[in-house]
Amino acid sequence: MSDLAEVFSKTSAFSLGGVVTLGTVAYLAAKAWLPKSARWQDKYVFIWLAFDALIHFIFEGSFLWLSVFGRTVNTSTGPFAEMWKEYTKADFRWGVSDPTVVSLELLTVLGAGPLCCYILYQLIKNDPARHYWIVVLSTAEIYGGWMTFCPEWITGSENLSTSNVLHLWVYLFLMNFIWVIIPVLLMVDSYINISGALRSVQAASKSKKGL
Template sequence: MADTPTIFTKTSAFSLAGVLAVGLVAYLGSKVFLPKNARWQDRYTFIWLAFDALIHFVFEGSFLWLSVFGRQVNISTGPFAEMWREYAAADFRWGVADPTVVALELLTVLGAGPLCCYILKQLANDDPARHYWLIVLSTAELYGGWMTFCPEWLTGSPNLNTSNALHFWVYLALMNTIWVFIPLWLMYDSYTHIAGALRSKQSSYKNKAA
């Protein structure tokens, strides 16, 4: 009888515990840097941006380091290499330093990560200009996700392995779709603020001209 494939491993536990730890740090950061009377939308936005920045810097930053300076994840050593090898079991491109993936991660780690931190500063200062940058960031996140997976789908997904339930539903589905739905929500929330402010300004000009 063939052995039943292992779904959950020590590396799985290490990886998911790391994500939960990042989420906890992001939540505690919102408690420290935002006033207690902050809008619930702003509090959730702060938590997401802090979580987003840490994921980009710590997790994806480690992938970038291993792929650029260690040549690729599959021949590297250490806990982050083990973590990325597990993800690469679901999407093989991450194990071999696929140039498209590495190029996107360069933009993500060096661009989106610092932008998250800048918007966090704006949130802490209650600067309404953050809404413009939230739309810029969210657009970049959506584009990055699209360019990560669309070329793969168009070629029949030769690098995706969906046979492991944890890898498919958590690593591929959950961990990627949250970077779709949350940016879309942020774009909608920021649009209402920007459009509302512009319409109010336009109305005041019309009233003065009348």
């Protein structure tokens, strides 16, 4: 196992500090905009979706910009380029504008990001229709995670670096696993709400017919 001190650079601190900052902004946004009467589950959903949107627009949006207009991360300069160069130490594909990765990020930044914002608006308005869109968003994000790593697993993970604890457990595992487990939990919560509402309607309909 590599010495953590050898890879935990100023760029590492900047990157991880940026993630914490966006999480803090999401938490403050929930306190400011979400009604106090909201379910405790919805408060966590709001924080996650606000964080999710910020990550998509700022971090992944910068990757998309560098990959489309800057050609590649590896040939670009600037703070966001340096941040992504740090991530390429764990996954080489992000530095060379891999077509699969760029295609997924196009959907993430232009599709998932705006959808997060729309669901946040629905949460503020307490619109139950949000549960449908939460399922759509969560399905897309789980699929995105699958398509990011499944091709690598099939081909022997040639582009992944797992020899360093920071690269493996923070960059590759933690920063990707949360986009699987949290969407799964959101889908479960939305399923409970959708199925419960439909069963209530069904029971009410049967009750009327029995009169």
